Amino acid sequence: MTDLNQRSDLRVNAKFRQTYAVWEITLKCNLACSHCGSRAGDARVNELSTSEALDLVCQMAELGIKEVTLIGGEAFMRPDWLLIAAEITKKGMKATMTTGGYGISLGTAKRMKAAGIASVSLSIDGLEQSHDLLRGREGAYQQCFKTISHLREVGIPVACNSQVNRESVAELPMLYEVLRDAGVTAWQLALTVPMGNAVENSHILLQPYELLDVFPLLAYLSKRGNSEGVRVHMGNNIGYFGPYERLLREPIAIDPKWAFSRGCSAGQNAIGIEADGSIKGCPSLPSDEYVGGNIRERTLQDIYQNSPQMRINDINEPEDATRHLWGECGSCEFASVCRAGCHWTAHVFFGKRGNNPYCHHRALKKAAKDQRERFYIKQAAPGKAFDHGIFAIQDELCVFNHDTEQFRIEDVSVPARWMEEGLDLIAMINEEKTSAINSYKSLNL
Numbered sequence: 001m002t003d004l005n006q007r008s009d010l011r012v013n014a015k016f017r018q019t020y021a022v023w024e025i026t027l028k029c030n031l032a033c034s035h036c037g038s039r040a041g042d043a044r045v046n047e048l049s050t051s052e053a054l055d056l057v058c059q060m061a062e063l064g065i066k067e068v069t070l071i072g073g074e075a076f077m078r079p080d081w082l083l084i085a086a087e088i089t090k091k092g093m094k095a096t097m098t099t100g101g102y103g104i105s106l107g108t109a110k111r112m113k114a115a116g117i118a119s120v121s122l123s124i125d126g127l128e129q130s131h132d133l134l135r136g137r138e139g140a141y142q143q144c145f146k147t148i149s150h151l152r153e154v155g156i157p158v159a160c161n162s163q164v165n166r167e168s169v170a171e172l173p174m175l176y177e178v179l180r181d182a183g184v185t186a187w188q189l190a191l192t193v194p195m196g197n198a199v200e201n202s203h204i205l206l207q208p209y210e211l212l213d214v215f216p217l218l219a220y221l222s223k224r225g226n227s228e229g230v231r232v233h234m235g236n237n238i239g240y241f242g243p244y245e246r247l248l249r250e251p252i253a254i255d256p257k258w259a260f261s262r263g264c265s266a267g268q269n270a271i272g273i274e275a276d277g278s279i280k281g282c283p284s285l286p287s288d289e290y291v292g293g294n295i296r297e298r299t300l301q302d303i304y305q306n307s308p309q310m311r312i313n314d315i316n317e318p319e320d321a322t323r324h325l326w327g328e329c330g331s332c333e334f335a336s337v338c339r340a341g342c343h344w345t346a347h348v349f350f351g352k353r354g355n356n357p358y359c360h361h362r363a364l365k366k367a368a369k370d371q372r373e374r375f376y377i378k379q380a381a382p383g384k385a386f387d388h389g390i391f392a393i394q395d396e397l398c399v400f401n402h403d404t405e406q407f408r409i410e411d412v413s414v415p416a417r418w419m420e421e422g423l424d425l426i427a428m429i430n431e432e433k434t435s436a437i438n439s440y441k442s443l444n445l
Helices: 004-012 050-063 081-090 106-115 128-135 140-154 169-181 208-227 245-252 300-306 343-350 360-368 416-420 425-443
Strands: 020-024 067-071 094-099 117-123 158-164 186-191 231-234 270-273 278-280 371-379 390-397
Touching (some): 050 081, 050 300, 067 081, 081 106, 106 117, 106 140, 117 140, 128 140, 140 158, 158 169, 169 186, 169 208, 208 231, 208 245, 208 360, 208 371, 208 425, 231 245, 278 300, 343 390, 360 371, 360 425
Parallel strands (some): 020 067, 020 270, 067 094, 094 117, 186 231
Antiparallel strands (some): 270 278, 371 390
């Protein structure tokens, strides 16, 4: 069996990289999401021309990229988006898309199919009222389901992705039912973090201690989806060595024995491309700190292989795995494996990677000592794409039934179908949460 040290060796050798590209082809958007990290709306001042975009497609193929996901803004707001998609397909790469789903007609869906778009993921962030509020446009929710219908009619597989925050979390079971009935076969969930517009709307962010109720709910959704043909899987900022770690990772693990967090993979198996040709190791990372170069000045191959910003996760010596860690993550039992999880999440909270407050293991350790963590904003964001503010975090004593804004599992709406099956979801999750905290008390970590 390959051990963790051998696995780390594979991570640093570019020969073994299996790179997936997420390409923001325009920042123009027809929605106004209150949690949008890129602050999409208007196109960037200097977006790539058609000829530059097609040349970049060639460079991606030469680099060995296997799949390119087109995003925005809203990808279809760029006039030549289907030409770009067709060229990706022509070069032997898989063309996929993530969209807000507002405005894809049946005719557009047919043209997407003809261009070779292999699958589409729609962003749906709660039931109708919550989704429209978060997305900043009345009717956005209904348009999403029209888009799903159009895509399914032409034979394009449809997945969904959802943000988990105080506006959406209580509605996730009901949303699961709606998505399942609509024929969605894959659903990705990720925690909303304070980047871009979400900094000014930080009241929607979940506090770390609320994860004690959230993660058992996500685990149940994952189990239920797996039993009903809906692959419910988690984004990179959910998990980290709590009692559900393997369950949450297994739906997308290539090998079940590696179904646990192994830290950020930016630059290792993913790159992000901005509409002006800037290259990052991950599409979500803040631009100012993590852009490694621009394809107008250097080749993609050069940027990918030689830019320090693209190699932040290289591990040449054992201490490289933990050199960047600080705070709670610096002394964690899983530090050398987890490496503070998602760099994006840590950086947009604190202005540097290496200390991730959205960790189930961490929240349970605190709860076992009758403590919890709370963050608050110290410095506002400057107001540009992919920016962030600076937050501080502090320990406090657990004061249950005191925080009137706190999410509790009792707030969740449970589908009638589940209750008819005899499921008491609220009692089950409360029992699992209490059991987990008591287990951590016995471990005395």
